[in-house]
Amino acid sequence: MAWRPPQSHFKQVRRKMDISASYHHATQPGASAWHGRRALLRATVFGTSDREFWPHRPTVARSVATGVIAQVREDVIVLDGPGGTELFSVSPGTVTWMGARAAPSALRSGDQVIIRHRSLDAATPMRRLAERIWARIGRVAGTIVAAQGREFLVDAGRADGSPQHVVVAATSVRQVQVRFPKLAPGYLLDVIGTRHGGQLLAVVPATAQPPYLAGHAPPPMVNGPLPASISGTAVWHEPGDEPPGLLGLGYPALDPEDGARPADGGTGCVRLPYLSLGAAVRIRNECTNRSAVLPVTSDGALARQFCDRCVECGTSPKGRLADLTMAAFVELGGNLEDGCFNATMTLAG
Amino acid sequence: MLDLVREVQVGLLAVLLIGGSAAKLWQAYGAGSSGHGTGPTAMFPVRLRRPAATALCATELALGAGLLLTAGSAGAGGPALTVRAATLVLFCTAVGALHELRGHRPDAGCGCFGELSRTPVGWQVMARAALLCGAALAALGAPALRMPRSAGQAWLTLAVAAAELALLAVLSPEVGQLIIRLSHAEPCELREVPVDRTLSVLSSSASWRRYREFLLTAVPADVWREGCWRFVVFPGLLAGRQVEVVFAVYLAGRHGPVRVGVLDTGADLTGPWSGPPQDPLQLSTSV
Numbered sequence: 267m268a269w270r271p272p273q274s275h276f277k278q279v280r281r282k283m284d285i286s287a288s289y290h291h292a293t294q295p296g297a298s299a300w301h302g303r304r305a306l307l308r309a310t311v312f313g314t315s316d317r318e319f320w321p322h323r324p325t326v327a328r329s330v331a332t333g334v335i336a337q338v339r340e341d342v343i344v345l346d347g348p349g350g351t352e353l354f355s356v357s358p359g360t361v362t363w364m365g366a367r368a369a370p371s372a373l374r375s376g377d378q379v380i381i382r383h384r385s386l387d388a389a390t391p392m393r394r395l396a397e398r399i400w401a402r403i404g405r406v407a408g409t410i411v412a413a414q415g416r417e418f419l420v421d422a423g424r425a426d427g428s429p430q431h432v433v434v435a436a437t438s439v440r441q442v443q444v445r446f447p448k449l450a451p452g453y454l455l456d457v458i459g460t461r462h463g464g465q466l467l468a469v470v471p472a473t474a475q476p477p478y479l480a481g482h483a484p485p486p487m488v489n490g491p492l493p494a495s496i497s498g499t500a501v502w503h504e505p506g507d508e509p510p511g512l513l514g515l516g517y518p519a520l521d522p523e524d525g526a527r528p529a530d531g532g533t534g535c536v537r538l539p540y541l542s543l544g545a546a547v548r549i550r551n552e553c554t555n556r557s558a559v560l561p562v563t564s565d566g567a568l569a570r571q572f573c574d575r576c577v578e579c580g581t582s583p584k585g586r587l588a589d590l591t592m593a594a595f596v597e598l599g600g601n602l603e604d605g606c607f608n609a610t611m612t613l614a615g
Numbered sequence: 616m617l618d619l620v621r622e623v624q625v626g627l628l629a630v631l632l633i634g635g636s637a638a639k640l641w642q643a644y645g646a647g648s649s650g651h652g653t654g655p656t657a658m659f660p661v662r663l664r665r666p667a668a669t670a671l672c673a674t675e676l677a678l679g680a681g682l683l684l685t686a687g688s689a690g691a692g693g694p695a696l697t698v699r700a701a702t703l704v705l706f707c708t709a710v711g712a713l714h715e716l717r718g719h720r721p722d723a724g725c726g727c728f729g730e731l732s733r734t735p736v737g738w739q740v741m742a743r744a745a746l747l748c749g750a751a752l753a754a755l756g757a758p759a760l761r762m763p764r765s766a767g768q769a770w771l772t773l774a775v776a777a778a779e780l781a782l783l784a785v786l787s788p789e790v791g792q793l794i795i796r797l798s799h800a801e802p803c804e805l806r807e808v809p810v811d812r813t814l815s816v817l818s819s820s821a822s823w824r825r826y827r828e829f830l831l832t833a834v835p836a837d838v839w840r841e842g843c844w845r846f847v848v849f850p851g852l853l854a855g856r857q858v859e860v861v862f863a864v865y866l867a868g869r870h871g872p873v874r875v876g877v878l879d880t881g882a883d884l885t886g887p888w889s890g891p892p893q894d895p896l897q898l899s900t901s902v
Contacts (some may be wrong), residue, residue: 304839307848310876311863492804521840523810539804542839613842 304544329384330596332510335377335401343370343396345381348511354383354396363603364401365435365460365469377401378461380510382596400602403592404466404504406430407456407568409480413449420455423568424506431465432457438469445471452479454571458605472501472605473574483573486537486585498536498587499576500549500609501569502595502602508563513597515549516566516589517541534570536585539613549588552608553579554599563591576606587611619768621757623776624750625686628702631747631783632679635727639672642729654726655712668726678702682754691759703751710744717741731789743786750779803843803867810838813845813864820873826860829853843867853877 331354333347345352356370364372373379379401386393408422411429416439419429432455434442446455454476457468476483503516519538541547543562550557569586576582587609592602600607656667681698684690690698713725717736724732725740763769784790814835817823830849836859837848844863851860859878865871 304837304846307837307859307861307876307878308841308846308863310859310878311846311861311874312876492802522807523838523840537805539842540807540840542841544839545841 305546327511327513327593327597329382330511330593331381331383332593333379335373335375335379337375338371338373340371343373343379343381343399345379348509352394354381354394355386356396356399360396360399362399362401363403365467370396370399373399373401378510380592380596380602398596398601400596402460402462403458403602404461405456405458405472405502405602405605406432406466406468407472407501407503407572408454409571410449410451410453410455412451418449418455432459432468433465434468435459442468442471445473446475448475454480456572456605458603470603470605473572476571476573478573480571483534483571486535492537492539495610495612496536496538496587497552497583497608497610498585499574499582499606500551500588500590500595500598500600501572501586501606502590502592502600503564503566505591508591511593512563512591513558513594514561514563514591515547515594516564516569516591517545517547517562518566518569518586518589520562520565520567534585535573536583536587538587538611541613545613547588548612549590549594549598550610550612551598551600552582552610554607556597556599558594558598560588560590560594564589576608578604578607580608582608618758619772620775621753622760623772623779624754625682625699625757625760627776627779628747628750628754629679629682629686632675632682632702635729636672636676636679638729638731639668639675639726640729643672654724654732655709655716656726658712658716674705678705686760688759688761695759696755699751699754699757703748703755706744706748706751710741710748713741713744728789731793737788739786739788743783746783746786803865806866808845808866810845813838813847813866816869816871817847817862817864817873820862820864822862822873822875826851826862826875826877829858830860840866851877853879857881 331345331347331352333345333352335343336346336351337344341356343354343356345354360370362368362370362372364377379399380403381396381400382398383394383396386395406420406422408420408430410418411421412419416434416436418432418434420432421427422430424430434457438459442457443449446453446457449455456472456475457466458470458472459466459468461467478484500515505512508514517538518534518536519540521540521542524542541562543564545562546559547562548557548559566586566589569589572586573584574586575584588611590598590600595602595607598607654668654671656664656671659667678698678701681694682702685695685698713736716725725736726732727740763772829851831851832849835847836850837846839846843866845866847862847864849860849862851858857880859880861876861878863874863876865873
């Protein structure tokens with residue numbers, strides 16, 4: 267079947283034969299399909315051809331696997347993931363982190379892990395070597411609401427308002443206090459550690475504590491038009507209600523009209539264009555030269571609170587651009603225990 | 616000289632009270648919030664915050680207007696004394712409330728000038744409140760306002776007012792916030808634009824008039840924003856086929872460009888559905 271538009275403006279009607287495959291892909295349930303649908307509708311308005319459009323589709327994880335350890339053998343890890351059982355080879359070069367560097371043999375059945383892997387050879391892509399394994403890793407970033415000794419309740423911006431319970435490991439107290447000198451209610455905390463039930467045993471600070479109280483990040487000191495690319499820092503967050511392997515990001519400047527939480531303390535110290543959930547941005551890890559187009563999958567309002575820099579490779583400009591999902595952070599070459607990487611963001615549309 | 620200083624206080628307090636009230640109203644209008652989460656009202660139970668913020672705003676406006684109306688000889692005596700005493704009570708209460716706020720909510724701003732007052736309460740804000748308390752005390756015994764008797768007295772009045780305003784500016788974190796805001800010419804990507812305004816721009820556009828008759832509902836199926844563009848999607852029917860009509864509205868001004876695209880979703884609805892009579896689409900080849 268073919269359409270014959272009698273008026274010039276109906277050239278904007280995308281023909282069924284051109285878009286059927288892409289449309290049916292885009293109407294599948296799930297966040298990436300939602301992104302795909304909006305990207306397709308955007309392309310419909312702006313007349314982007316499929317050739318230009320599809321390279322902007324969100325990245326599919328190629329080097330990340332998440333799941334629960336089913337079995338640990340001498341040279342193989344068996345993982346129960348969303349896609350079923352997967353096997354990963356381990357070698358002496360495999361780096362395992364579970365609060366500190368450890369041997370893969372320290373892993374136990376039932377441990378929640380995220381693995382960065384690569385194919386052992388191009389001919390057999392299913393034979394994969396685990397390069398890095400993070401076990402039970404967790405992170406809490408937010409405002410301290412109560413403090414008692416090494417224990418803290420932190421408002422991490424959960425939808426239900428419940429605080430997160432953080433216990434700083436006895437051996438890490440000094441290290442955390444150096445980076446977070448004001449461990450008192452009203453100040454910000456951002457720590458990485460291991461999950462033990464509902465609490466986080468914090469072992470490393472993820473950043474340096476901002477000197478201001480929560481909600482009082484300094485406003486941007488520049489004005490004028492926005493640059494095409496914006497540089498800053500990219501961090502990661504735990505999945506929460508999201509699927510563990512989701513590739514996406516929490517965006518710090520969601521359109522307030524989307525019902526995003528109101529800007530507590532302004533827009534933060536980095537100027538970001540307002541976007542809606544489902545919009546796509548290209549995030550580039552300046553430390554590894556890896557980039558990906560990722561959909562905005564959650565509200566990253568908390569990231570606005572932190573006017574910090576990343577020093578993984580040089581010193582980044584101030585401000586958090588993206589609060590990536592764990593899978594996206596690892597896919598882009600970030601190491602979770604580092605907490606951040608120097609990043610550049612451009613709108614992918 | 617003392618009378619002159621007292622006279623200045625009346626006008627100054629009136630301007631500050633009306634300005635503070637206007638800033639709170641502006642916040643309530645612009646952000647859809649009466650600022651009940653900031654300032655001393657943040658210490659109230661949640662259900663009482665909004666009424667308390669509204670009452671404070673109304674009180675400031677009433678006292679500011681009252682100070683102006685009773686400043687001259689017409690309101691001298693009892694009315695002027697009553698309004699000025701109420702103003703003194705308000706500022707003395709403010710000093711105590713800000714002290715409490717500083718202890719209980721160190722992260723909260725004073726909320727004195729709406730969203731400009733988000734800086735946590737510090738010694739400057741406390742000093743400013745105390746200064747205004749002193750000003751209200753001085754205004755109690757001020758004589759009725761009159762025209763200056765000489766040019767020299769007029770200049771002296773201006774100098775006193777300017778000096779006090781300068782002192783207040785030094786003690787006001789809001790001045791810094793205002794300078795930052797005024798110096799920002801925000802690009803459209805950073806502007807908050809209500810959806811209603813977008814729909815208003817859309818409904819007055821030529822694209823809307825051209826495609827309106829093909830839309831199945833008046834309520835958009837999806838609305839989202841990407842920087843300077845807001846996309847609005849409506850289900851539609853063209854040539855008996857179900858489509859999605861996508862409008863992209865540029866968020867700069869009331870007459871920004873509006874672009875439109877139509878996506879064929881593939882459902883053939885000829886039969887139970889019939890296309891609009893002026894449907895311009897025609898099939899070139901039957902299926």
